Amino acid sequence: MDWRVLGLFFLYRLKKAWLRLGRKGLQGGRFRPQPPPPRSSPERLDQGSQQKPSSSKGLTGSPVTYRDPSRDGAMQPGLSGGKKSDYLPSSIDFEQTRETGKLVKKLATPISRRRKRGHKRKHLDLKTTIHRSTLQGGTLLKLRWKMKKPAKPRIVLILDTSSSMMKSATIMLQFLYALKKEFRQLEVFIFGNELNYVTPYLHLTFENLILNMSQLPQWDFGGTELWRPLAQLKNNFSHLLRSKTTVILLTDCQFYERFFALAPLNNLRRRVKNLYLFNPDPRVKDLTDTHYQETIKNFKTVVDRMFYTETIRDVASALRQILA
Numbered sequence: 001m002d003w004r005v006l007g008l009f010f011l012y013r014l015k016k017a018w019l020r021l022g023r024k025g026l027q028g029g030r031f032r033p034q035p036p037p038p039r040s041s042p043e044r045l046d047q048g049s050q051q052k053p054s055s056s057k058g059l060t061g062s063p064v065t066y067r068d069p070s071r072d073g074a075m076q077p078g079l080s081g082g083k084k085s086d087y088l089p090s091s092i093d094f095e096q097t098r099e100t101g102k103l104v105k106k107l108a109t110p111i112s113r114r115r116k117r118g119h120k121r122k123h124l125d126l127k128t129t130i131h132r133s134t135l136q137g138g139t140l141l142k143l144r145w146k147m148k149k150p151a152k153p154r155i156v157l158i159l160d161t162s163s164s165m166m167k168s169a170t171i172m173l174q175f176l177y178a179l180k181k182e183f184r185q186l187e188v189f190i191f192g193n194e195l196n197y198v199t200p201y202l203h204l205t206f207e208n209l210i211l212n213m214s215q216l217p218q219w220d221f222g223g224t225e226l227w228r229p230l231a232q233l234k235n236n237f238s239h240l241l242r243s244k245t246t247v248i249l250l251t252d253c254q255f256y257e258r259f260f261a262l263a264p265l266n267n268l269r270r271r272v273k274n275l276y277l278f279n280p281d282p283r284v285k286d287l288t289d290t291h292y293q294e295t296i297k298n299f300k301t302v303v304d305r306m307f308y309t310e311t312i313r314d315v316a317s318a319l320r321q322i323l324a
Contacts, residue, residue, distance in 0.1 A: 005263045009227070012260040082222050083192075084163055086214040089170045094177055096312050101178035103319035104248075105153055154244055155183055156272075158233075160251035161190040162224040168280040172250060174312040175278075177206055187240050191229035192221025193256070197237075224254055226261035230268055241271040249303075252281040259298050266302040276322070277306040278315060284308040 157179060159165075159172050179186055180202060188198040196218045201209050213219060234241070241247075247268065255261045269275045277299060283292045285308065300306045307318035 005259070005266070009257075009260045009263040012257060083217055084220045084222055087166055087169065087220050088210060088214050089173065092170055092173055092177075094174065096316075097174050097178035097181070100175065100312055100316045100319065101182035103316060103323065104155065104179060105182045106323060153183065154185065154240075154242065154246065155179060156187045156240055156245055156247045157189070158229075158247065158249045158251075159188070159190045160192075160224060160249075161219045161221065162192045162254075163220055163222050164224065164252055164254050165250075165280075166220055168250075168252070168310075171280055171309065171312055171315070173210055175250065175315060176210075178312070180206065180209075187237070189229070189233065190216060190218050191224075191226075192218040193223050193225040193228055194218060195229040195232040195236075224251075224256060226251075226255045227257060227264045230264040233268070234271075241268070243271075243273055245272045246274045246276070247272050248276050248278065250278045250280070250309075252279060253277075253292075253296055253299055254281075258295065262298055262302050265299070269302055269304070275303045277303045278309040278318065279306060280308075280310050282310060 157176065159176070161169075161172070165172070176188065179188075186199070186202060188202065190196045190198055190213065194217070196216045198209075198213055198216070201212045204212065265275075279296065281292075283289050284296060287293060296306065305318075305322060307314070307321075309315045309318055
């Protein structure tokens with residue numbers, strides 16, 4: 001099954017490269033690259049055709065400017081393309097996120113080989129017992145015990161922030177808030193058709209964090225690809241993908257390459273401890289949509305678990321199922 005998916009992925013890339021050559025044009029059986037069109041200076045722009053960016057107020061009450069896609073978002077081949085806006089939900093309820101963060105921390109915390117002192121009588125701490133007995137003249141009056149010491153959890157959160165996921169922006173930000181409160185070492189990425197690194201902004205307050213994140217190029221991006229962001233994750237952040245790392249992917253599975261995204265996702269699964277996929281799309285429960293049901297059925301084969309999580313309560317319920 002893996003080799004078949006990998007072969008289909010290479011055929012997809014070959015077809016896409018051939019279509020790219022066809023768009024540029026083949027003259028006389030020989031490819032001739034076309035020069036890029038000259039950029040018009042700001043003075044030559046028609047003032048009447050320019051659209052004034054709209055603004056609204058975000059969570060902090062400060063104005064949030066919406067970008068003009070024709071100016072700030074470059075079109076991407078094969079996609080609707082471009083950053084559409086800096087949209088943020090008008091209000092977010094953070095009171096329900098406490099349980100979610102604690103459950104994720106419990107899920108991601110591995111048990112280390114190192115041991116700490118404890119009261120459960122499983123492993124005798126002989127060194128401490130002998131040391132303490134010297135105070136009573138060498139008599140072993142009280143035995144000391146030790147237990148396994150939990151290691152530091154490693155979480156990598158990957159958020160699909162394409163335009164189709166903006167209707168689920170509330171749950172994305174609630175999930176990010178819950179993990180930020182519980183984890184000191186948290187790695188966060190967002191993607192549309194490329195990868196943006198969000199971790200350098202985690203030291204900010206949460207309101208400033210989401211304002212900076214909404215201004216990244218891949219926030220509210222008009223198109224979704226998975227193979228390119230995962231390739232960038234593997235090439236630039238391979239040190240994060242270890243056998244003790246838990247990866248959480250929040251997406252609606254509406255990728256441009258469709259089932260060809262299974263191969264890079266399967267490669268990611270082999271490098272980490274666990275890979276969980278949370279899908280907030282309501283079509284998961286719509287059994288009449290056979291095309292989407294077939295899509296998510298294929299993705300279930302390359303992840304550990306997939307859950308339908310429309311609200312933050314659904315995320316907590318899914319985590320309790322995993323820990324049960």
